[in-house]
Amino acid sequence: MLYFHRMKRASIFKRIALGLLVISISLGGIAFQNNYFELNKQLEIFAAVYREINQNYVDEQKPSELMDIALNSMLASLDPYTNYIPESYVEDFRSQSAGQYGGIGAEIRPKGDYPVIASIKKEEAADKAGLRVGDLIVEVAALDAKKRSIEEVSRLLKGAPGTKVELLVERSGERFKKTIVRSDILVKNVPHYAEIAPGIGYIYLSQFSARASDEVKAAYEEMSAKGKLKGLILDLRGNPGGLLNEAVNVSNLFIDKGKEVVRTKGKVKEASSLYSTLGNPIDTEIPLVVLINGQSASASEIVAGVIQDYDRGVVLGQRSFGKGLVQQSKPMNYGTQLKLTIAKYYTPSGRCIQAINYAEKDETGRVKSIPDSLRKVFYTQKGRPVLDGGGVDPDLAIEEKEIPTVLYGLLEKDLVFDFVNEYHADHLKMDFNPAVYEVDKPTFNAFASYAKKKNFTFETYTEEVLKELEMAYDKEGFDNLESEVNKLRSSIETLKKGEIEKHQDQISRWLGGELAQRYTYDKGQVIFNLRFDQVSAKAVGLLNSPSEYSELLTVAKK
16 A cells, blocks of 8 residues: 555656656747747847948948948957957968968068068068068058058968068168068977076977977977976966867876866857866976966966966966956858857866956946955865966966066157167177177167157156146146146156166166067077066076975965
């Protein structure tokens, strides 16, 4: 009898559960239908408005440009990393990930109305053709480059290796033509590596495109083959990230096979994955210091977070950028693509380092950063506390030295860039060694004279405050303060005249770094700047002090 009652009760529960499931499916179906109806409704409204504008708006409109504006505005409301990629830009997007493209081997940036060559890759097409940093590109393939976007000019410069592109270039006020044969450009992920102190290896990893882990591995093996290393510095400062699989592979070089590196969690099941190390590491014992700063993002943060979570090494520098979002490229109609944020990533401790919550906006529509007070605590393998929601915090923080206002002004007005270009043109045969070069007094004086000749002026923070003070006393009618403020402004102007001389050391280092780039390319610039780098110097000191290194990886006793 008891068995019968149990069976009967189970049968009732079964029918109730089945009924709830049917209701749930029905409600889910209704929700899906409602979403589908709403989506179609909005698409119909948009199509009607779009058609009406194209047919009846008073001025002629280009449908493609109008649609680009609509798409980009919609995507911009989500996050900065979800982007629509028109067909003409798809190849550029692919080459960024592949780390290889057909082109001339030069980077450009805006300068006035025209793009200017900002850097040149050694022994690539632009270098062989005699182009220099500072050259203005006036025309590309007979098309005027004036006021064209950098992306558009860059696309014109690229093309199949072996094809030709004709440029009209302006240098020192003179214009001339250059015909350049495009080559296959291989982007280096590791622009420089070296033993920067006895037994201390240094690897600068600038991005995570294809072959990043291979380049790091090759650099390590070459240095260790020359003699046993007692420590390694992996510099990820300024590294914006790149391929997720390369972040996993770089991490795998220093942690064991089969270890979790990162999890992704998205709205749909396909966006949620676990990435673990698949290969054998090159070294799991060597003391390791990872350098980061506020421009270290995405894949850089994965590597730094993994090294930190497993207590594999010390993270040194400043808090990283805080990009914990994963993008995936999805093919769209007519050869276009959508780079879509599909998930957030989580390091082995379980933390997500995304610093900005794009889903929450204030009343003005601006997105909010996650405040430190709301960051949650997670723990490394040894039990050291680490925080989520704001980038990777270094184990040992080192303040970045602020750029003096006068130097910021000189850089902003391109006076350092322009002077170095002229200096280089006048000293083309100069024997430049970035490991020992110093900007001498005559060169510095020449720069100071150059800035004066260009009527260089800059505004100090004190002057900005004075402007606010003037507005305040005007509003309140305190006219008698005007003479006092003018006296103060006059004193500031007198002091400003000596600012270039006062900050000679920092200005000279910046000049030296730019000169190193002209004579010895990106690699030489890294070598020169390392000589004055306090963060890498601290990393060397840490690796030379095993007790201090171990202490940073030890859980504090309560």
